[in-house]
Amino acid sequence: MCSECGYATSRWLGRCPGCDSWGSLVAEPAASAPSARPASASHPLPRLVEVTSTEAERLRTGLPELDRVLGGGVVPASLVLVSGDPGIGKSTLLLMALAAMSNEWKTVLVTGEESAAQVKLRADRLGGADGVRVFQETNLEDVCAALELERPAVCVVDSVQTLYDPQIGSPAGSVAQVREAAGRLLRIAKQSDIAMFLVGHVTKDGSVAGPRVLEHLVDCVLHFEGDRYRAHRVLRSVKNRFGSTSELGVFEMTARGLVGLSEPSELFGKSAPDQPGSVVICAVEGTRPILLEVQALVAPTDLAMPRRVGTGVDPRRLSMIVAVLSRHAGLSLGQADVYVNVAGGVRIDEPGADLGIALAIASAARHAPVRPGVACFGEVGLTGRLRPVPYADQRLAECEKLGFDTVVVADNTETRGAVHLAAASSVKHALSLAIDENPARNG
Numbered sequence: 508m509c510s511e512c513g514y515a516t517s518r519w520l521g522r523c524p525g526c527d528s529w530g531s532l533v534a535e536p537a538a539s540a541p542s543a544r545p546a547s548a549s550h551p552l553p554r555l556v557e558v559t560s561t562e563a564e565r566l567r568t569g570l571p572e573l574d575r576v577l578g579g580g581v582v583p584a585s586l587v588l589v590s591g592d593p594g595i596g597k598s599t600l601l602l603m604a605l606a607a608m609s610n611e612w613k614t615v616l617v618t619g620e621e622s623a624a625q626v627k628l629r630a631d632r633l634g635g636a637d638g639v640r641v642f643q644e645t646n647l648e649d650v651c652a653a654l655e656l657e658r659p660a661v662c663v664v665d666s667v668q669t670l671y672d673p674q675i676g677s678p679a680g681s682v683a684q685v686r687e688a689a690g691r692l693l694r695i696a697k698q699s700d701i702a703m704f705l706v707g708h709v710t711k712d713g714s715v716a717g718p719r720v721l722e723h724l725v726d727c728v729l730h731f732e733g734d735r736y737r738a739h740r741v742l743r744s745v746k747n748r749f750g751s752t753s754e755l756g757v758f759e760m761t762a763r764g765l766v767g768l769s770e771p772s773e774l775f776g777k778s779a780p781d782q783p784g785s786v787v788i789c790a791v792e793g794t795r796p797i798l799l800e801v802q803a804l805v806a807p808t809d810l811a812m813p814r815r816v817g818t819g820v821d822p823r824r825l826s827m828i829v830a831v832l833s834r835h836a837g838l839s840l841g842q843a844d845v846y847v848n849v850a851g852g853v854r855i856d857e858p859g860a861d862l863g864i865a866l867a868i869a870s871a872a873r874h875a876p877v878r879p880g881v882a883c884f885g886e887v888g889l890t891g892r893l894r895p896v897p898y899a900d901q902r903l904a905e906c907e908k909l910g911f912d913t914v915v916v917a918d919n920t921e922t923r924g925a926v927h928l929a930a931a932s933s934v935k936h937a938l939s940l941a942i943d944e945n946p947a948r949n950g
């Protein structure tokens with residue numbers, strides 16, 4: 508079985524056909540046949556008009572950035588998987604949410620990873636968690652029994668990989684165990700109306716089943732990302748049955764826990780003034796416009812295949828933009844390595860970032876800074892023309908709020924915006940509008 512995605516096969520393979528990861532297949536005892544159950548289909552089946560739906564009221568977690576990513580709070584009787592590298596702050600985030608929610612609802616923390624005493628130490632530092640009930644246990648039977656008895660409104664299981672069912676022959680953390688645990692917890696969440704958060708570690712070596720094994724089971728998958736050596740963290744929803752995906756929550760790790768940053772543009776959207784290779788773009792993640800600094804470095808190389816390295820940007824889009832710049836903007840990059848980085852470790856997946864990537868590379872290649880006060884957004888087509896992108900008004904409003912007075916956009920962008928628009932028809936045109944070829948002379 509693949510410990511990344513749960514793909515099952517009867518022979519060993521070096522590479523998983525399900526998710527293309529290498530060396531992730533591990534031997535698992537075959538699952539026992541499901542016990543026979545009397546058929547219980549109701550006849551005739553109801554039509555949709557006869558189905559009653561109740562729009563369940565969401566529970567606010569007390570952390571506005573977490574609420575935003577969940578789509579406005581956590582839905583009762585749902586299962587949310589929070590995944591991330593060890594040490595990124597999953598336990599801290601969820602303990603803080605439990606602490607805030609314990610003022611209003613019954614909350615339980617099942618801890619298999621840390622002892623109750625360790626949790627207490629952390630809780631004392633964070634404050635406000637006195638009402639949270641803790642259960643230090645890894646036996647799945649006992650955890651399920653306790654939850655059925657307590658029936659909390661909210662429960663955190665930290666982590667799902669520590670739970671084990673003695674009836675299953677494989678060790679805790681294996682695909683079979685993790686799946687069984689999530690399946691059982693899902694049933695309890697639905698039956699007892701518990702909003703349940705599962706913590707899942709991302710592992711590189713495959714010795715412990717990764718969160719991908721569970722992605723299809725749960726209602727919502729949140730990734731907690733960031734650089735462990737820097738203070739800010741990004742919470743991203745990658746699956747959400749009750750809200751939009753690719754929504755971002757931004758936090759800063761401080762001595763007193765995680766602090767939500769409601770204005771991430773102020774953190775990420777500052778360009779280095781007069782530095783060639785830096786430009787501010789306005790991207791839209793989920794429903795929120797966010798200003799980000801894109802940086803590029805263009806350095807001469809002797810390599811036959813020059814490097815194109817992107818951090819936080821799609822490598823295929825980066826190659827495409829380099830090709831468009833060479834062909835349609837007269838920039839020769841054939842003998843240069845190109846590095847592009849989105850500052851702050853944020854990842855952008857939307858075409859609205861294209862123009863910013865192009866401007867950053869051109870600015871670096873020409874040793875000429877982008878004019879002060881200029882931001883941009885727009886999609887770059889293969890012909891070198893610019894295309895408008897959605898949410899233009901929200902993006903412009905965000906640029907204006909952060910003090911940018913000129914925004915370079917595609918010339919057919921539809922907007923009622925108040926900021927000065929520098930409308931460009933092509934990448935080449937945009938470069939001439941945005942890049943200051945002669946900064947010294949202009950003062």
Ligand code: TYD
Binds near residue numbers: 760761
């Ligand atoms: P943790 O939540 O335990 O990470 P995870 O559960 O994802 O493995 O904490 C991550 C790090 O955060 C830990 O190294 C210590 C640090 N930290 C703070 O900086 N401030 C705090 O208030 C807390 C509780 C932790």
Ligand code: MG
Binds near residue numbers: 597598599620665
């Ligand atoms: Mg932890």
